[in-house]
Amino acid sequence: MKKIVVVGGGAGGLELVTRLGRKLGKKGKAQVTLVDKNRTHLWKPLLHEVAAGAMDPGVEGLSYRSHAHNHGFQFQLGTLTQLNREHKTIELAPIYDEKGKLLLSERTLSYDILVLAIGSVSNDFQTKGVRDHCIYLDSPQQAEYFHEELMDVFLRYTNDTHQSDKVNIAIVGAGATGVELSAELYNAVDYLKSYGFKSLGADNLRLTLIEAGPRLLPALPERIARMAQTELEQLGVDVRTNTRVVQATEAGLVTEAGETVPADLQVWAAGIKAPDFLKGIGGLENNRLNQLAVRGTLQTTRSDDIYVIGDCAFCLQANGKPVPPRAQSAHQMASRAYSNIQAQLRNKPLKPYVYKDHGSLVSLSKYSTVGSLMGNLTRGSMTVEGRLARVIYVSLYRMHQIALHGYVRTGLMMLVGRMNRFLRPKLKLH
Numbered sequence: 001m002k003k004i005v006v007v008g009g010g011a012g013g014l015e016l017v018t019r020l021g022r023k024l025g026k027k028g029k030a031q032v033t034l035v036d037k038n039r040t041h042l043w044k045p046l047l048h049e050v051a052a053g054a055m056d057p058g059v060e061g062l063s064y065r066s067h068a069h070n071h072g073f074q075f076q077l078g079t080l081t082q083l084n085r086e087h088k089t090i091e092l093a094p095i096y097d098e099k100g101k102l103l104l105s106e107r108t109l110s111y112d113i114l115v116l117a118i119g120s121v122s123n124d125f126q127t128k129g130v131r132d133h134c135i136y137l138d139s140p141q142q143a144e145y146f147h148e149e150l151m152d153v154f155l156r157y158t159n160d161t162h163q164s165d166k167v168n169i170a171i172v173g174a175g176a177t178g179v180e181l182s183a184e185l186y187n188a189v190d191y192l193k194s195y196g197f198k199s200l201g202a203d204n205l206r207l208t209l210i211e212a213g214p215r216l217l218p219a220l221p222e223r224i225a226r227m228a229q230t231e232l233e234q235l236g237v238d239v240r241t242n243t244r245v246v247q248a249t250e251a252g253l254v255t256e257a258g259e260t261v262p263a264d265l266q267v268w269a270a271g272i273k274a275p276d277f278l279k280g281i282g283g284l285e286n287n288r289l290n291q292l293a294v295r296g297t298l299q300t301t302r303s304d305d306i307y308v309i310g311d312c313a314f315c316l317q318a319n320g321k322p323v324p325p326r327a328q329s330a331h332q333m334a335s336r337a338y339s340n341i342q343a344q345l346r347n348k349p350l351k352p353y354v355y356k357d358h359g360s361l362v363s364l365s366k367y368s369t370v371g372s373l374m375g376n377l378t379r380g381s382m383t384v385e386g387r388l389a390r391v392i393y394v395s396l397y398r399m400h401q402i403a404l405h406g407y408v409r410t411g412l413m414m415l416v417g418r419m420n421r422f423l424r425p426k427l428k429l430h
Contacts, residue, residue: 001028001029001030001031002029002030002031002112002113002345003030003031003033003110003111003112003113004020004024004030004031004032004033004111004112004113004114004115004341005033005035005090005109005111005113005114005115006020006032006033006034006035006114006115006117007035007036007080007090007114007115007116007117007118008035008036008116008117008118008119008310008312009034009036009038009041009064009117010041010044010117010118010119010310010311010330011043011044011310011327011330011331011334011400012117012309012310012330012331012333012334013034013036013115013117013118013119013309013310013334014034014041014062014064014067014404015330015331015334015335015400015403015404016115016117016309016334016337016338017032017034017073017115018067018071018073018403018404019334019338019403020032020073020338020341021068021071021072021073022071022072023342024072024342024345025071025072025073025074026071026072027072029345030345031074032072032073032074033073033074033075033076033109034064034068034073034074034075034076035075035076035077035078035080035090035092035109036064036075036077036078037077037078037079038064038139038140038141039063039064039065039077040057040061040062040063040064040140041061041062041064041067042057042060042061042062042140043327043397043400044119044327045176045327045396045397046060046397047137047138047139047140047142047143047177048137048143048177048180048181048184049184050140050143050144050147051137051143051144051146051147051150051181051184051267052147052150052181052184052185052187052188052365053147053150053151053188053191053427053428053429054184054187054188054365054426054427054428055428056424056428057140057143057144059420059424061140062404064077067404076092076107076109077095077104078092078093078095078104078107079092079093080092080093080118080277080281081093081106081277082281082282083114083281083282083284084282085282085283085284085302085303085306087110088110088111088112088114088305089108089109089110089111090108090109090111090114091106091107091108091109092106092107092108092109093106094106111305112305113305113306113307113341113344113345114305114306114307115306115307115308115309115337115341116278116292116306116307116308116309116312116313117308117309117310117312117330117334118274118275118278118310118312119274119275119310119311119312120138120272120273120274120275120310120311120312120325121136121138121272121273121274121275122136122137122138122268122269122270122271122272122273123270123271123272123273123289124268124270125270125271127245127246127247127248128246128247128248129247129248129249130248130268132248133248133249133250133266134172134248134266134267134268135149135265135266135267135268136267136268136269137177137181137267137269146265146267147428149265150169150185150188150265151429151430153167153264153265154167154189154192154197154200155197157199157200157204158197158199158200166203166204166205166206167200167204167205167206167264168206168208168252168262168263168264168265169185169205169206169207169208169263169264169265169266169267170207170208170210170252170253170261170262170263170265170266170267171207171208171209171210171266171267171269172210172245172253172266172267172268172269172270173210173211173268173269173270173271174209174210174211174213174215174216174217174239174241175217175218175219175269175270176217176219176360176362177269178209178211178267178269178270179209179216179217179228179232179362179364180362180363180364180365181267181269182207182209182232182235182237183231183232183235183363183364183365183367184365185205185207186202186205186207186235186236186237186365186367187365187366187367188427189201189202189204189205190202191426191427192427195425195427195429202235202236203236205236206236206238207236207237207238208237208238208240208261208263209232209237209238209239209240210240210243210245210253210255210261211239211240211241211242211243211270212242212243212244212245212270213241213242214241214242215229215241216228216229216232216239216241217362219324219326219360220360220362220371220372221372221383223383224362224370224371224372224383227370227385228362228364228370231364231367231368231370232364235367243255243256243257244256245270248266248268251263252266253266272289272311272325273289273290273291274286274289274290274291274292274311274312275290275312276290278290278291278292278312282303282306283302284300284301284302284303284306285300285301285302286314287314289314290312291311291312291313291314292308292312292313292314293314294307294308294313294314294315296315296352296353297336297340297350297351297352297353298313298315298333298336298337298340298353299340299350304344307337307340307341309330309333309334309337310325310329310330310333310334311325311329311330313333315333315353315355317354317355318354323355324355326360327396327400328357328358328396329355331399331400331403332353332355332356333353336351336353337353339351358373359371359372359373360372361373361384361389361392361393361396363390363393368385368386368389369385369386369389369390369392369393370383370384370385370389371383371384371385371389371392371393372384373392398410398414401413
């Protein structure tokens with residue numbers, strides 16, 4: 001029986017292994033295994049909501065082990081450390097508990113077909129002090145850590161009898177994560193006031209959004225970026241473009257001009273790269289962002305038995321530009337890898353992956369949603385905003401859920417979600 005191993009349970013990896021498990025694993029046609037360093041899955045575009053407290057990962061998180069049981073694949077908890085292409089094996093690092101006690105020793109898994117869907121991490125460009133003083137939002141654990149720090153900062157502020165200054169939060173990077181987090185934080189302040197933080201309001205929050213480039217949201221049309229900036233500035237966000245951060249300190253962020261932006265909390269959301277351990281792994285070809293180079297079929301340039309999908313894949317479009325690291329890219333790659341793996345098992349021709357840009361949307365919490373749709377049309381994109389844009393934005397997450405659970409279970413989850421809006425606090429308070 002052929003062994004298919006998928007490393008990485010993000011949006012693309014989990015959708016792929018779910019479909020492979022249903023098609024091949026349940027029918028005994030292949031042994032399908034998912035490897036991930038976490039026990040649960042959460043859609044990465046929602047991490048800014050976890051950070052602000054608008055979403056509880058304990059409620060929205062999906063257990064890999066339970067999902068594997070329901071969809072015909074196996075789950076292995078672990079972190080990839082080595083890849084041996086000659087023997088077709090991967091090695092997983094040992095796992096220890098919080099007290100340093102060994103839970104799982106180092107393991108070796110064999111494969112016939114390997115899929116790497118490890119995703120991406122923040123790229124701090126080796127800026128001095130960032131690792132020590134800034135918080136990344138690459139995982140649910142980091143988002144939860146930010147939320148805990150946020151609650152502590154607000155609690156400390158409301159119990160300060162002097163209250164001589166505001167709560168200072170600085171976010172580096174005005175892509176989707178930075179922009180969406182900025183809006184969610186103002187939403188969080190509104191709710192916290194109603195939950196007993198009486199002296200806390202939007203006027204007490206000083207939020208600075210710093211972008212090295214000339215404008216916000218470089219992946220979106222300029223008109224959309226201007227709309228988002230206007231909305232943020234009306235909320236009170238201090239938007240600074242063409243501003244490069246050269247150092248992070250305990251007191252705040254130091255810009256290239258020598259100014260220090262004070263910050264009680266600092267978030268780094270500027271740029272991404274593939275994890276460093278992928279550089280040179282198994283002798284595969286990398287680019288400068290550690291992404292693994294693939295051919296049109298999503299197979300690596302140096303092995304037909306290894307596929308790479310999602311943010312860690314360096315895949316060129318017909319126009320010579322790399323496929324952008326977006327959730328829609330991972331979803332499309334998962335679909336193409338699914339069909340190509342089946343074709344490879346049947347010794348049939350493989351088809352090339354073609355990226356289709358369906359546009360992008362940015363949620364500004366309850367205040368607004370803006371974006372563009374159908375960006376691949378020859379006549380250009382269509383701008384959407386307001387309620388329509390919000391409905392479409394939410395539907396993207398629903399499509400991900402449908403890919404994992406099907407229509408019936410997703411419908412039931414939507415019903416439970418609406419019930420929770422009345423039963424649970426509007427903001428995570430712990």
